[in-house]
Amino acid sequence: MRLRSLQHVSTPFTPGRQNVIRTFYGGLLGLTEITPPASLAHLDLVWYVAGPGLELHFFPGETDPRAARHFCLDVDDLDEARRQLETAGFGPYDDTPIHNRPRFFCRDPIGNLIEFTSIQGPYQS
Template structure:
């Protein structure tokens, strides 16, 4: 049986204003393409984006407090430094975690405080594992 990730869902406050903020951040700054939501749920307060060919990001309205833990999702980008520069120049703080060899990366929070990791997979980190 084949298994693959189909979508990731993250919260934002309800309303059109936060939907527009999501569009500016994920569509404008990050560069994802917005995708129409299915007509059967058009009444829902959702914004969907394409990630690659088959994966989606669903930004949904949530009234409950958002998580403040390390929960996050990761986007593999072709130029992690260019993305970090764009995110920083867009007014968002970025930070560097512990390094993983062959995977330069950084983290940021979106306008709704969701954590996003951006990475560029340039090599197989397993090549650098030490044998015990």
């Protein structure tokens, strides 16, 4: 497995504060908001383009760092990444599927949540 890039950072916000997120990141910082995948539409997410190939994701939820806060790594061989992590004793697990974004999650040795993906195309198609 070879790491291609950091794909996104995901962080929580207090539920119901999407407008505060949009005012700061979209209005003040000028980031372009993008529509999350249809399979995640029910989650009230707010996503932005944060640079070439990099996204910033906000989700309503716990502000406990061990909750869903995570970063995502785009790798060249997702199956090999899963095998390496399983062999090393880390328990990768699947979550809600996203079109063109096969993925899984695991925790690092100090408890950080990491998403691994292998981007196959835009998730909007």
